Amino acid sequence: MAEAARTLAMGQDEATGTRATVDAPFGQALRTLGATRPDIVGLTADLGKYTDILPFRDAYPDRFFNVGMAEQNLVAIAAGLAQTGYTPFATTYGVFASRRAYDYVAIAVAHARQNVKIVAGLPGLTTGYGGTHQAIEDLALMRMTPGLVVIDPCDATDIAAATIAAAEYDGPVYMRLLRGKVPVVLDPVTHRFEIGKAHQLRTGADVGIIATGFMTERALDAATALAARGIHAGVLHVPTIKPFDADAVAAFAASVDRVVTAENHVVRGGLASLVAETLFNAGIVRPLARIGLPDRFIECGAVPTLQKRYAITTADIIAAAEGRPMA
Secondary structure, three states: OOOOOOOHHHOOOOOOOOOOEEEOHHHHHHHHHHHHOOOEEEEEOOOOHHHOOHHHHHHOHHHEEEOOOOHHHHHHHHHHHHHOOOEEEEEEEHHHHHHHOHHHHHHHHHHOOOOOEEEEEOEOOOOOEHHHOOEOOHHHHHHOOOOOEEEOOOOHHHHHHHHHHHHHOOOOEEEEOOOOEEEOOOOOOOOOOOOOOOEEEEEEEOEEEEEOOOHHHHHHHHHHHHHHOOOOEEEEEOOEEEOOOHHHHHHHHHOOOOEEEEEEEEOOOOHHHHHHHHHHHHOOOOOEEEEEEOOOOOOEOOHHHHHHHOOOOHHHHHHHHOOOOOO
16 A cells, blocks of 8 residues: 655654764664565555654565554464564554554463564654544553563664664564654764663763653753753663563662752653652662653644643753752
């Protein structure tokens, strides 16, 4: 099935600053994997161009399947391919994977423990097309699914490495996707992605910022700005929501005076909830400020305007770290 002409809902380049970028890091990584892994197949639900899987399709057209606008069928076919020995990477938007196809993800993939990799575009507030396209609760839904690995990478380096890790992992994976020209935040030479492991990117004892997804880039920028104001902020990047690196989070929180969480997701059920659970279980008491989206559907509008309105910008992280009231 031919894909529709591009609209603004179909994924903007994620680059917003001055960092170097990589075009389609997921598709490039999958294409590279495909050269030595004939078991890898690609699928999409009429969103190949907008989930960056086309580099794989172009290299291996006989191993690529566009099932049309049928996300339940997408997941079911992927599960069937996995049952016969293939390693399918199935791409769609996060809202469609986590809402329309959730039962199929839970039963056909996770319950059956099929080796399916679901790659989900437009995470959180990265599109202005409102509640129908903004996957603001997908991490909460997916982390509650037994046996499902959940990944929220922060940049091009993370995406490429997480794609490789997902392919090597024997089991179901749900990975959020930043698409288009994705910033390079983490050093591709030294950074090592490992499922279930957090990474401390910056030290500082005054405040600790625990971030996931593209909010890690903003956390690092906030830490730099805070240092100029005499506030020493540590940054812990948590790319894997499940399994969650509770030990690293507890140790990090214990080393700082107060904690800020930052996520491109509703603050209930995602990273903030996991951090709060971790601190409670470890008996660690720290002031905790949560940067994330409210428990409501977000309206349509320009993405920068919406991100500012709902307080998930670098400035909002700075304000929380300084202890100022958040909007």
